[in-house]
Amino acid sequence: MLTAFLSFLGVVIGASLQYFFTRHIESQRHLRDLRSKAYMDYLKCVCEQAQFRPKIGTQEQKELFSRTGDAKARICLYGSKQAVAAFSRFEELGASMGSKEQRDAFTNMVSIMRTDSGSEMCANNTELQNVLLGVHE
Numbered sequence: 001m002l003t004a005f006l007s008f009l010g011v012v013i014g015a016s017l018q019y020f021f022t023r024h025i026e027s028q029r030h031l032r033d034l035r036s037k038a039y040m041d042y043l044k045c046v047c048e049q050a051q052f053r054p055k056i057g058t059q060e061q062k063e064l065f066s067r068t069g070d071a072k073a074r075i076c077l078y079g080s081k082q083a084v085a086a087f088s089r090f091e092e093l094g095a096s097m098g099s100k101e102q103r104d105a106f107t108n109m110v111s112i113m114r115t116d117s118g119s120e121m122c123a124n125n126t127e128l129q130n131v132l133l134g135v136h137e
Contacts, residue, residue, distance in 0.1 A: 031078060036117040038074035039083070043110070045071055050097075083112045103133055 045068040054060040075087060086109035093102045107129040114120075114128075 032116075032118060034074070035078040035080070035083075038071055038078050039113040039117060041067065042071035042075060043113075080112070080116045083109065083116055086112045097133060103129060107132065 045064060048064055049068070052060075054064055072087075076084060079087065086105070090102070090105040090109050093099075093105050095102075097103050097106060104125070107125045110132060111125055111128055
């Protein structure tokens with residue numbers, strides 16, 4: 001009787017632990033997916049602004065700014081502390097690519113976003129910057 005009770009108790013404890021660990025892993029995966037999508041959406045908006053440069057006051061510009069604002073808000077909600085801090089630094093510098101300091105801040109932000117999304121940390125931000133922004137002197 002004691003053996004049956006201990007076996008039953010072991011099964012209940014094992015099933016409970018498996019449930020809680022699986023739930024925790026799924027929650028973490030969901031958060032990483034939301035975070036990655038927010039990062040990607042923001043970077044897509046930055047690329048659209050740089051490549052297409054919609055005319056001021058057009059519906060295209062309004063929609064692009066709306067999508068950019070949405071992505072920023074989701075980064076504030078789901079982004080890691082380091083990513084939000086790097087994003088804040090980029091915004092403080094004017095959120096453009098006019099100076100070396102601004103380009104470095106943007107590249108650092110993207111590097112942190114890569115790491116948050118599950119990619120390897122970039123060993124060299126210069127390579128990342130060259131891919132994102134081209135070679136600048």
